[in-house]
Amino acid sequence: MISILQRYGWEIARLTFEHLWLTVSAMLLAVVIGLPAGILLTRRPRWARPVIGIANVIQTVPSLALFGLLLPVPWLGENAARLAIVALTGYALLPILRNTYVGIESVSPELIGVADALGMTDWQKLRKVELPIAASVILAGIRTSTVVCVGVATIAAAIGAGGLGELIFRGVASVDNGLVLAGAVPAALLALVADGGLGWIEKKLAVRQS
Amino acid sequence: MPTRGVEFAKVSYTPEGGLLVLREVSVSLPAGSVTALLGRSGSGKTTLLRLVNALVRPTSGEVMVDGRPVGAMQAPEELVSLRRGIGYAIQETGLFPHMTIERNTALGLELEGRPQAEREQRSREILEQVGLDFDRIRTRLPWQLSGGQRQRVGLARALALDPAVLLMDEPFGALDPLTRAEMHAMLKSLLVQKPRTVLMVTHDLNEALFLADRILILAEGEIVADLAPAEVMRSENPHVKDYVSAVNQMMWQ
Numbered sequence: 001m002i003s004i005l006q007r008y009g010w011e012i013a014r015l016t017f018e019h020l021w022l023t024v025s026a027m028l029l030a031v032v033i034g035l036p037a038g039i040l041l042t043r044r045p046r047w048a049r050p051v052i053g054i055a056n057v058i059q060t061v062p063s064l065a066l067f068g069l070l071l072p073v074p075w076l077g078e079n080a081a082r083l084a085i086v087a088l089t090g091y092a093l094l095p096i097l098r099n100t101y102v103g104i105e106s107v108s109p110e111l112i113g114v115a116d117a118l119g120m121t122d123w124q125k126l127r128k129v130e131l132p133i134a135a136s137v138i139l140a141g142i143r144t145s146t147v148v149c150v151g152v153a154t155i156a157a158a159i160g161a162g163g164l165g166e167l168i169f170r171g172v173a174s175v176d177n178g179l180v181l182a183g184a185v186p187a188a189l190l191a192l193v194a195d196g197g198l199g200w201i202e203k204k205l206a207v208r209q210s
Numbered sequence: 211m212p213t214r215g216v217e218f219a220k221v222s223y224t225p226e227g228g229l230l231v232l233r234e235v236s237v238s239l240p241a242g243s244v245t246a247l248l249g250r251s252g253s254g255k256t257t258l259l260r261l262v263n264a265l266v267r268p269t270s271g272e273v274m275v276d277g278r279p280v281g282a283m284q285a286p287e288e289l290v291s292l293r294r295g296i297g298y299a300i301q302e303t304g305l306f307p308h309m310t311i312e313r314n315t316a317l318g319l320e321l322e323g324r325p326q327a328e329r330e331q332r333s334r335e336i337l338e339q340v341g342l343d344f345d346r347i348r349t350r351l352p353w354q355l356s357g358g359q360r361q362r363v364g365l366a367r368a369l370a371l372d373p374a375v376l377l378m379d380e381p382f383g384a385l386d387p388l389t390r391a392e393m394h395a396m397l398k399s400l401l402v403q404k405p406r407t408v409l410m411v412t413h414d415l416n417e418a419l420f421l422a423d424r425i426l427i428l429a430e431g432e433i434v435a436d437l438a439p440a441e442v443m444r445s446e447n448p449h450v451k452d453y454v455s456a457v458n459q460m461m462w463q
Contacts, residue, residue, distance in 0.1 A: 110300060110301075110304060111304070111306065113260070113265055113298075113300070114298065114300065114304045114306075116263075116265055116293070117263050117265060117293055117296070117298035117377075118293065118294070118298075118317055118318055118321060119289065119290035119291075119292075119293035119294045119318075119321060120321060121286060121290075124321065128306075129306060132308045133306075133307065133308055207307045207308040208307060208351065208353045209307045209353065
């Protein structure tokens with residue numbers, strides 16, 4: 001254990017940082033796309049099924065296959081990290097999109113009626129009523145996505161995008177369990193910390209109804 | 211603010227792809243009158259109420275508030291000014307669960323962009339009018355209040371902008387009989403102090419008799435009875451008799 005840290009300590013730190021960078025960039029992109037898209041779907045419910053369906057399909061593609069499929073795409077294929085971020089964004093999209101949509105849709109129609117009766121504009125309704133009430137559900141989606149992203153990001157090493165997966169793949173190739181653990185344990189810890197931290201915020205945002 | 215009357219002229223409503231809810235309803239509610247709307251579930255009471263603040267749009271016919279046609283009103287500024295002039299109180303689900311009592315109460319003023327000091331003063335004033343201790347409950351959330359207190363807050367919010375028209379959809383439906391009687395007395399005195407055009411949906415004939423100066427009974431989308439409270443007990447109208455006998459049955463069982 002200590003010898004692993006002595007030998008790979010610096011590398012683990014660097015790869016953890018890389019891993020974080022991949023995950024955080026992908027998550028930011030996914031939130032920037034997924035949140036407004038989810039809101040838009042509540043305004044155009046007819047699109048909800050097909051759009052959430054497509055996001056669903058993306059998530060069912062095995063990650064290794066998705067990385068491979070995107071490799072020949074012109075601009076993406078040039079840079080492994082860029083490709084990895086785009087693929088991770090694809091995975092992260094569904095929970096955010098779905099939870100945003102479901103969270104807002106589940107605000108009771110009576111409350112929406114009251115908001116309308118108070119003369120709220122669509123924007124005021126969104127900002128003052130729908131988003132605050134749906135916040136914890138939306139955050140639960142972001143949390144799920146983050147954990148998925150941390151996991152899938154390990155596979156990004158297969159296309160040379162770096163991250164903790166690099167240690168795992170090297171360890172597997174050289175039948176060195178210590179090396180596999182040097183990658184797997186920090187990745188698992190990252191997932192746990194993200195899950196715990198976001199879970200805490202989620203609880204803070206939860207609105208008690210009765 | 212002028213006291214506004216409400217008029218329905220041959221109003222029909224059929225939801226998209228649904229069955230007819232209202233059939234050519236014509237009735238005029240003079241300014242300052244208190245009208246109770248009775249009827250079975252699904253008779254169209256709530257729809258009739260929601261036509262007034264344009265939450266529901268008539269399929270045909272016209273709804274006039276203070277002489278202004280509201281049925282096809284689309285311009286956002288017009289809708290906002292119409293709705294801010296109409297108080298709307300529903301069963302206790304109507305408070306926003308993430309807002310404090312003070313914010314819930316003064317939400318109309320917040321939306322109007324009034325300063326915080328005015329919002330605080332108005333919510334204190336109106337919450338005290340409905341019998342609540344402002345300083346004790348201002349920072350609480352709706353779930354921390356009892357059903358009766360929530361109902362008072364809902365009524366306070368509906369009155370915060372001093373509307374000339376007040377719509378109430380079973381506002382006291384979820385309350386125990388004692389709290390309900392208190393609320394009736396309070397509302398009555400508020401309306402004596404300051405008359406408003408009130409349209410209230412209720413299932414409770416006693417509530418209607420106590421509060422209203424006119425009772426309408428709705429059945430299958432049509433007004434089947436329109437009478438003063440004093441006429442109820444000796445009415446030969448079968449719909450009215452149904453209500454009276456149901457109440458009597460409860461009393462003597």
